[in-house]
Amino acid sequence: MIEFTIDTQLAALFTSAAFIVIGLFAAIFLDNIIKKIIGIAFIEEGANLFIVTLGYKQGGIVPIFLPGMNAEWFAANSAYPLPHALVLTSIVIGASTLAVMLAIAMVLYRKYGSLSTAVILGDKKPDIIKSGVIDSNEKGDKNE
Amino acid sequence: MNEFIPLMVIIPIVCALLLNLLHKKDNSTKIIAIIVAIIVPIIPLIANYGLHYFGGHAPLIANSTLLSSLPAEIANSTLASFHPAITYSFEAFQKLFIFILGIVAFFAIFTSLSETKRTSGPLMFLMFMGIAAVTAILLTDDIFHMYVFFEIAALAQTGIILTSNTEDNYETALKYLIVGSIGGPLLLLGIGFVLGVFGSVNITDIVYSISNGIVDPLSPTVLLAFGLIFFGWLYASGLPPFHTIKSSIYSKALPHSAALLQGFTVITFIAIGIVIFRIFSYLPYFKTLIIIFSLLAMILGITMAIMQTDFRRMLGFLAVGELGYIGLGFGLGTHLSITAGLFQAANEIIITALLFIGFGTVMYLTNTSNTNKLGGLLSVNPKLAIMVLIGGFAMAGVPPLNGFQSKLMIIQASLDSGFPEISIIAILVSIATFMTFVKAFHSVYLKPKPKDLKLVNSSVPKPAIISIAILLLICIILGIFPQIATDPISQFVGGLI
């Protein structure tokens, strides 16, 4: 029997790659807009996980320099804190993008009564909406 | 250390947040927006050149007392020269571009306030947020910081489209976000690879590591990072294959907002372009790759622009096509060509803003942007029409305007580098630009007025005319005295190569 072991960092890298591939697949091929948005969230989280993984150290310690620590021992054993700090910002950015996308999806659902991308973003718009070609500024300022 | 440098970013952000709180009160929104819009171009003029380290964490090498107290293996390692803080660098080059952005932003806001009946607090909020983000992109020396502010700018752009109330603006915004959500995280992934290889996101440190042989510059990870960041750059700047969505964005925003949006795009383009050039220009085929995408942008942009019947879409494609000229500057990679490319960027921001605001008055008058339905508007305001015409000439590169100077420099640079074909294509695209513009001008202003065309407003508001006149004046001044812009750019490029 073959014993198969894989260390935590490698596993995390594989997971992030899987996240990105699954996310790309969902964002490209799925029709439902909410599923598309979930796929996009997957891509973002895959990239974030990748960056977090960079700072990982097998058996490392929290990168806080406490009094009494040996500087060289600390340098050799602590995790790399920069990626963790960066990812925090990028998660916030991802969340706000997601929020805006979901908000637009809500508005479009009210307009078309459908969540299918083929209907709301494609060329196959329902005839009722297509016939009422609205010129700019005539829609009123309800969206303001 | 200079305290004005972070203020260039902080003031627009604070103003944006304030405007969002006050958005119900029309008059105070208006006053604050105008005051801050005046302050924004003034700060770069009074600020001193220098570096700003956030948190005051200068590199160890700059702090001799701290350096002497550290053990020798740290003090003598490359770590001592690394930048622990987010660094803003402010030089004559940044001053020029922040000033131009400030001017364009001021006129965009000024025109927007005069052309819309109700002041929109959210729109002002988004405009200032975008200005702050783009200023930060231009100032920062930190590739991750750049990514963060780029995403903020992208969100602000989306928001600006959402406030515009034009047909299909929500659909276009959602498309842009979906496309951006493929481009953005891949850019982040590329930055992650860079972080993994170099251990730092400061661009000066990365360049230092490469030039001193600390990392293998041709390792597969670096190549993959380059590919991903390059792809992110295509998305950020709207080069093909992102030119369709970018021009669509411009056409769905109101014209005065579009004037600002294209400024954001051009500045993001040059800022990330400079970063890519600084880090990766040693790679073989780096220049070929940029030239291919620039030529594609020029050819696809102009051929699509000729075919448009909506003048906003036409201007959108023209704006994307003009980016190709800037890209050619980076692609040729000589001192003259990069100077020419960056000068072209400065000119393009001003000229395209002029044209968007100028044709925006047509939309204000008639409420339509379809050139088939328009005509005979010369009689409404002949002076304005002539100013728009001269602006179009500047874009096509007619002497003695600024577009001519920068395009001539690009053509000279490509001849000097042994690529006369690029010069020929540049001239060809210029001619096609001229034709496109004259066609649009004819169908909007000169052609007999269609019977069913009704004017919604009888006259153009004064602020729009003043904005166009001053932008045109800047075009003429830069055309006659190009050294105002080329001197700081050339000095900056000297440090780049």
Add this chain to the structure above:
Amino acid sequence: MASDDNSNNDLGDNLYSKIVNSFKGIKEKIANDSTTNESVSSALAAELTLISSILIAAIMLRHINIILTVIVVLGLGLFLITNMPLIPTLKREQSDSLEKMIFYIILTLGILITVIYWGFTHV
């Protein structure tokens, strides 16, 4: 010899009439626009700009190999002219449809990463 000349003339005639016919064909192929003189002339201008700039860009291959350049330029020229009304196709491919945008984006990403990853390491 005479027959050779004739065949050359035939080829020339064919190519020439093909170009002229394709110009006429453009007018019919611009489906959505109301066909005015203006839209046809702009389609023609776009067509000519596209073909000439692609051919000129192809000449830049001379920095790699001259014989290759001659072959590529001739082949490309023939290909572009025989498929003449290119602009309607081009315009259709660059429409605002999300599927088409994403298709080209993923295509570019794939080509870019492949070329950079393998191309650069094996130079």
